[in-house]
Amino acid sequence: MRIASFNINGIKARLPRLLEWLDETRPTIACLQEIKTQDEAFPATEFEKLGYQAIWHGQKGFNGVAILAAGECPKEVRRGLPGDPDDEHARYIEAETHGVRVACIYLPNGNPQPGPKFEYKLRWMERLRDRMGAILAEEVPAVVTGDYNVIPHDQDVWSPRAMAADALMQPQSRDAYARLLGDGWTDAIATHNPRGGVWTYWDYQAGAWQRDHGFRIDHALLAPELADRLAACGVDKEHRGRERASDHVPVWVELRD
DNA sequence: ATGACTGCCTCTGGCAGA
Numbered sequence: 279m280r281i282a283s284f285n286i287n288g289i290k291a292r293l294p295r296l297l298e299w300l301d302e303t304r305p306t307i308a309c310l311q312e313i314k315t316q317d318e319a320f321p322a323t324e325f326e327k328l329g330y331q332a333i334w335h336g337q338k339g340f341n342g343v344a345i346l347a348a349g350e351c352p353k354e355v356r357r358g359l360p361g362d363p364d365d366e367h368a369r370y371i372e373a374e375t376h377g378v379r380v381a382c383i384y385l386p387n388g389n390p391q392p393g394p395k396f397e398y399k400l401r402w403m404e405r406l407r408d409r410m411g412a413i414l415a416e417e418v419p420a421v422v423t424g425d426y427n428v429i430p431h432d433q434d435v436w437s438p439r440a441m442a443a444d445a446l447m448q449p450q451s452r453d454a455y456a457r458l459l460g461d462g463w464t465d466a467i468a469t470h471n472p473r474g475g476v477w478t479y480w481d482y483q484a485g486a487w488q489r490d491h492g493f494r495i496d497h498a499l500l501a502p503e504l505a506d507r508l509a510a511c512g513v514d515k516e517h518r519g520r521e522r523a524s525d526h527v528p529v530w531v532e533l534r535d
Numbered sequence: 536a537t538g539a540c541t542g543c544c545t546c547t548g549g550c551a552g553a
Contacts, residue, residue, distance in 0.1 A: 287552085288542050312552085314543065339543050340551060387553055427553075446553065481553070482540035495553080525541080525553080 279306045279376060279533045282514075283423040283496055285384070285479075285526035289313040289342075292524055293321060299517055300328050305530060306348050307375060309382035310334075311425045313342035320344070333357075337368035343382045343424070347375040355379070361405035369402070370409075378504070378533075379413060383424035388445030396445050399427070403454035407461065413501065414462055420501040422463070425526065427495050428455040430465065433474025435493035446495060464505035466498045466531045467513070478513050479526050487518055496529045507533040 282305035286292040289310070300308065308330070313320065317336040325332055331351035334344035335358070345352045352373035359370040372381040383406065388399030406422075413420050429447040432438040441447055459465060467476055477492025486492065500508060510532040518527045 291542060312542095387551085389551095389553065441553090444553070479553070483553095484539050486540095493553090522541095 279378075279535065280530055281305060281307045281309070281378070281380065281421055281423065281498070281533065282528050282530035283309040283311070283382070283425075283498060284528040285311040285425040285496060285524060287312050287314070287524040287526065289315050289321065290319070291522065293324065295517070295520060295523060297324060297328065299514065299528060300325070300330065300346075303514060303528070303530070304348070307352075307378070307380055308346040309380065309423050310344040310346070311342075311382065311384040312340070313344055314340055315342060333371060333373055335368040335371045341368045341384060343368060343371045343384050345371055345373045345375070345380055345382050350375060352380070359402065359405050359409060361408060362401070365402075377419065379416070379418045379420035381409075381413070381420070381422040383422060383426065385425060385427045387427045388451065391443075391445040391448055396448070399445060400450055400454060403451070407454070407457060410458060410463065410499075411461060417503065418501070419503040419507075421498055421504055421531065423498040423529070425495060426455065426497045428452065429493050429495055430455055430468065431474060434476070436477070436491045441493065446493070458499060462502055463499040464502075464508070466500055466508055466511040467494065467529065469508070470511050476513060477515075478529055480518055482525055496526055498529055498531045500531070504533060509534050
């Protein structure tokens with residue numbers, strides 16, 4: 279079984295690329311972030327043609343997350359991250375499908391820092407830790423995957439110096455991410471690539487893709503029940519070079535039955 | 536180099552992204 283995550287940066291603009299990727303790689307479950315559309319405009323029928331059913335949490339203009347599953351409709355467990363009734367950003371959706379608990383997250387970017395957006399990011403990470411702790415307590419096979427907007431270590435960025443002031447790699451962001459791992463979650467890509475050097479994002483600007491100026495911010499965190507079943511993982515890097523590509527590439531994990 | 540690019544909704548420029 280393959281579970282993939284893809285920050286698509288606009289489901290309308292990206293639909294041809296997204297359908298192409300689904301058809302080529304056929305993940306069992308696909309988590310999408312930054313669909314950037316309201317619920318009414320979600321192109322569910324396009325996915326049904328490829329054999330996928332979906333749940334989604336959209337928002338006008340930005341954010342928005344979705345979970346697609348092959349051959350069955352994901353059973354929604356939760357939409358929206360608990361812990362702040364005033365937070366209306368569509369950044370979290372959680373479901374049960376194919377025998378796995380799947381949470382799809384779009385963690386706030388947090389720039390510029392310091393400032394209110396960075397404070398929101400850090401609060402969001404505390405709330406995420408609470409929710410992920412509750413999932414761990416259920417002792418179910420679970421994965422929390424998506425755009426974490428955190429560069430975990432210096433080896434996860436082309437130039438730590440160039441990015442030093444960025445919210446993605448501030449000590450507070452990294453510490454909050456490290457606490458998740460300390461709670462018992464396994465960073466799949468990091469585990470299989472201990473020396474780093476794997477990127478999931480390349481900026482549109484300044485020829486970042488051509489220069490390989492990327493970093494790793496899209497992650498798949500596995501609960502112990504799934505970490506034991508991790509057979510392979512990777513990123514679909516080649517898709518970044520395609521026409522009208524997202525600035526992120528898909529991340530995936532392959533699990534033994 | 537206070538730069539760069541892209542998508543969205545549209546106050547077709549401003550916001551958001553990372």
